[in-house]
Amino acid sequence: MKAADWTAVGATGLAVGSVEPQNGGYVVNVYVYNVSTGQELTAHRFTCSAAELHMTAHHVADVIYQAFTGKPGPFASRIAYVRQTGQTYELLVAESDGWNPHPIVRGLMPVFSPVWSPDNRRLAYVTYANARAVIYVQDLATGQRQTIAPGGEIVSAPAFSPNGTELAYARSSGGHTELYVANLQTGQRRQLTHDDAINTSPTWSPDGSQIIFVSDRAGGPQIYAMSASGGAAHRLSYDGSYNASPVYSPAGNAIAFIHRTDGVYALAVMKPDGSGVRVLDAQGNCDHPSFAGNGQMILYGTQRGGRKVLAEVSLDGKTMAILHSNAGGDSQPAWSH
Template identity: 50%
Template sequence: MQWPIRRIALLMALSALPLSASALTVNISKAVSSSAPVAVPSFGSGPAGQPDIASIVRYDLQHSGYFSVINPALYPDDPHSAATINVAQWEKTGALAMVVGKVHPTSSGYVVDADAVSLITHKMLAGRRYVSDAEGYHMVGQEVADLLYQQITGEPGPFASHIAYVNQQGSHYDLDVAQSDGWNPHSILRGKIPIISPAWSPRGRQLAYVTYRHRHSVIYIQNLASGQRHQVPDQGTALSAPAFSPNGQYLAFAKVWERGRTELVRENLQTGHEQVLTRTGTVNTSPSWSPGGHHLVFVSNRQGSAQIYQMRTNGSHIQRLSYSGGYNVSPSYAPDGRWIAFVHAYRGVLSLAEMRPDGSGVQMLYDGGNCEHPSFARDGRMIVFATHRGGQKVLGEVAINGKGLHFLPIAGQTNEPAWAPR
C-alpha cells in the first residue's frame, strides 16, 4: 500500500521577516504548564468536504493533553504570516505561542505555508512549506500541528502518523490504517475470519497480525506498499501476540504447546532461528520491547494471577513489575522508555494505567470502560487504546498526564489499536 500524501517540507526564508528566527523550545517548555495556551488563526479553505487546516490543528493540539487552544472569537485579527502579527495585540489573548499560515490552491493540489511564533520572546520559531494533493491535505494539517507541538515541547509531534486497528462490521473483520485522528481510513485486509493484535515494524512499512488458518491462530507479516504477506512458521502450533524488535531483526510472540502451555519465543526474521524465552509450563504472552531492545515486558500467570514481568531478551533476569491488584495485562513500552502502559483491573473495570519501567509510580489514566490494547504514539506522550462506550467498541486517546481524553469518530466496532512508530 502506498500512502496518498505527497508532501514537501521546506525551511522557509526567515531572514526577511521582522520577527527574528530562533529555536526557543527549552525556554518555552520551562515557562508553561502542561496545558500551554496557544492560538491558531485561519489558514483559508482547502478541498470541499474536508476540515480546514486551522480546525485540524486546533483539534490535535486541544486533544493532546498539553495545550489549550484559545477561542478564535477572542482573536484580535487574522494574520497569515509571522510578518503580519501584531504581537502587542496577540499578547492580550493570553497565548504563549501561535501558528499562522496560508493555503494556496494550485493546479495539482495545495501549497500550505506555516509559521510557528513565540509570543513570549517575540521570535519566530520555525517556518515550513507543505505541498500535497487533495487526499493528502488532511495530513498537512497534522504536520502543522506537529510543527508547533515540537517547538514548544521539544518532542516530535504525534499527529502526522497512523494507527492500525481492527474494525468489525457485522460478520466482516477489517484491518484498517487511518491517520492518528481517525481520518482517511484504508483497509489492509478484509474477510470473515477474525483479526487480532496488529503490530508495526519499526519503519512502519509492515504490519504483523494474528488470524486463523486450519482452526488455529497464525501470524502473518504484510508489506503495506505491495500487499504481499508471508506466514510465520508455526509447526502446527497456535501463535499470537506478535511484537517487532526496535531494530526489526526479531519478532517476539507467544506460542501454545500441549495442555495450554504458552511460552514466549523470539524469532530471527532473517535466519528463521527461534529461541524459546520462557519455560514455565504456564501462560506467558503479550511481549513488548523496551526502546533499546534489551528487555521485554510480558504477562504471565506463573504466580497464580495475570501480572506483568520483565526479562532480558535472551530470557534471563526475569522480575515481576506489577503488584497492585490481581489482574494486570497488555503492557506497552513507551518509545522514550519513560512509561509502560497496561490494563489494570480496578473496582471491577478493566482500566487504563501506566507505571515506570521498574513498576513504580502506578497512575490511572481512564477507568470509564473496559480497556484493551494500549499503544504509545511515537513521542511517548499519548496513548491510543480500545474501550467500550455506549454499547460500542471504540478507540480512545489520552495523554500520559491523564488529559486530552477523546474518542475517535470511526464507524463500526473498533479495537486492537497500534500507533505507528513514525
C-alpha cells in the same frame, strides 16, 4: 503580529496559516509566534496534492507542537486497528486521527494484535487459517505475507524487536503458553520461558535488551521482565490482581498497560521498575495500548456508550480525544513509529 492583542485574551502562543491553490494542488504556509515576545518561533511551507491535504494538516500540527514543546509531534503518522462490522473483520490503516482508513485484511475470520515493524513497512497480526491461529507478517507495499511458526501451532501476541529482525510471540501447547522469538530472515526460533504458566503479550524494551510480558505464574495476570536472551524473570506489577498488555514507551521511561480497578479494565502507566502506577482512563474497559512515536501520547481501544472506539490520551492524562467512527466497533490499535 501585535502581541498585545493576544496577551489580552490570555494567549501565550499563536499559529497563523494559509492555504492557497497552485497547479492543481495546494501551498500551505504556517507561522508560529511567541505571543509574550512577538518572536517568530518557526515558519514552514508545504506543497501537496488535494489527496495529501489532510496529512499536510498533520504536518502543520507537528510543526506547531514542536515549536511550543521542543519535541517532535505525533500527528503525521499512521495507526492500524481492527474493525468489526457484523460478522466481517477488517485490519485497517488510517491517519493518526482515524481519517482515510483503508483495509489491509478483510474477511470473516477474526484479526488480533496488529503491531508495526520499526520501519513502518510491515504489520504483524494474528488471524485464523485452517481453523488455527496463525501470525502473519505482511509487507504493506506489496501485500506479501510471511507465516510465523510451523503450521498447526496455536500462536498469538506478536512483537517486533527494535531492529526489526526478530519477532517475539506466544505459543500454546499442553495447557500452558510459552514465549518464543523467531528470526524473520532465517526462520530459526528460540524458546524464552520454560514453565507451566500462561506467558503471553511480550514486548521489547527500546534497546532490545529486555522483554516484558504477562504471566499467571503467581495466580493471576501480572507483568514480568526478563532478558531478551532468556533466563530468569522478575515481577514488575504488584498493584492489583490484574495487569496485562504492557508496552514500553519509545524512550523506555514508562510502561503503559491494562490495569483492573473497581471492576474496570483501565488504561494505566507505570515506571519501568513497576512503581508509580497512574490510571489514565477508567471510564470504560480499555485494550491494547500503543505509544506515539514521540512517547507523549497513547492510543488504545475503549468503550463509550456501549460501542468499541479508539481513544488517544496524553502521557500526563490531561488531554484525551475519542476517534469517532460511524461504522462498526474499533479495537486493538497500534501507532506507527
